[in-house]
Amino acid sequence: MASGDRLAIIAGSGLLPHYVAKAAVDEGESPFIVRLKNEADLNWDGYESEIIGVGDLAGLERIFKNNGIGRVVLSGGVKRRPEWREIHPNLKSLLKIPSVIKTLLAKGDDAVLQMVMKLIEAQGCRVLGAHEIVPGLLAVTGPMGARVPDKADQDDIRKAMHAAKTIGLLDVGQGAVSVGGRIVALEGVEGTDAMLERVAHLRANGRISQRRKGVLVKLCKPQQDVRADLPTIGPSTIANAAKAGLAGIAVEAGRSLVLDRETMLRDADQAGIFVCGIDMSLGGDFKE
Known part of the structure; x- marks a missing residue:
């Protein structure tokens, strides 16, 4: 140095x-x-x-x-x-x-x-x-834990991905939640954990179907400078996703950070929640 x-x-x-x-x-x-x-x-x-x-x-x-x-x-x-x-x-x-x-x-x-x-x-x-x-914090493409998103989950990923990209263009937030193909929450200044708490509250009050689980997607804003504020997930994200009744979480591979990866994936596996990285250059696909 x-x-x-x-x-x-x-x-x-x-x-x-x-x-x-x-x-x-x-x-x-x-x-x-x-x-x-x-x-x-x-x-x-x-x-x-x-x-x-x-x-x-x-x-x-x-x-x-x-x-x-x-x-x-x-x-x-x-x-x-x-x-x-x-x-x-x-x-x-x-x-x-x-x-x-x-x-x-x-x-x-x-x-x-x-x-x-x-x-x-x-x-x-x-x-x-x-x-x-710390390059090792970056999310990789594909499932990171034991669970893999099924077809319904993949449909929710695509829906939430489009919503997250749209609010990113407006410089509003980075995350969106889709349940059964319906966008039920968009991230604002409150942050991801608070948004997931809102989803849990909506589900508890019957505003969101109890039968359909849903997915959280977090993406970089299209115009974002990647040197600051990359989308980030960690153990607290898993805990709040579980409370919200979600099936899983998808983040942008190569442009999102995964904190305390070992603990987070252990918690995700125990909760039956998938975590995967999506490749935006391939339209949001991921390789299994």
């Missing part, structure tokens, strides 16, 4: 930042953890780190300069966008503040993330995707 090319991990909530940090350490790196205030929820003992507000661009520049940062990975969830009053610009971002505020107020998550990456690059750093540090 060249001088001035240290890796910084901007850590939000969830397990992904930890996976990225561990992989970096295994490769002989000494990553600096930028813990986002009120978002990062892991214990970072043993790592050099600092807490910073989501909109503190001046603080971010200081951290990069003082710690020789040249590469940056954005990882983990961010539940809340900063208010314009919370934005602390540096000289390099001062002229961009009007467009920054406009994006925060009126644009979707993908537009916001692309803006954030441009602001980081303006500091002279390269932005990497989490999958570039």
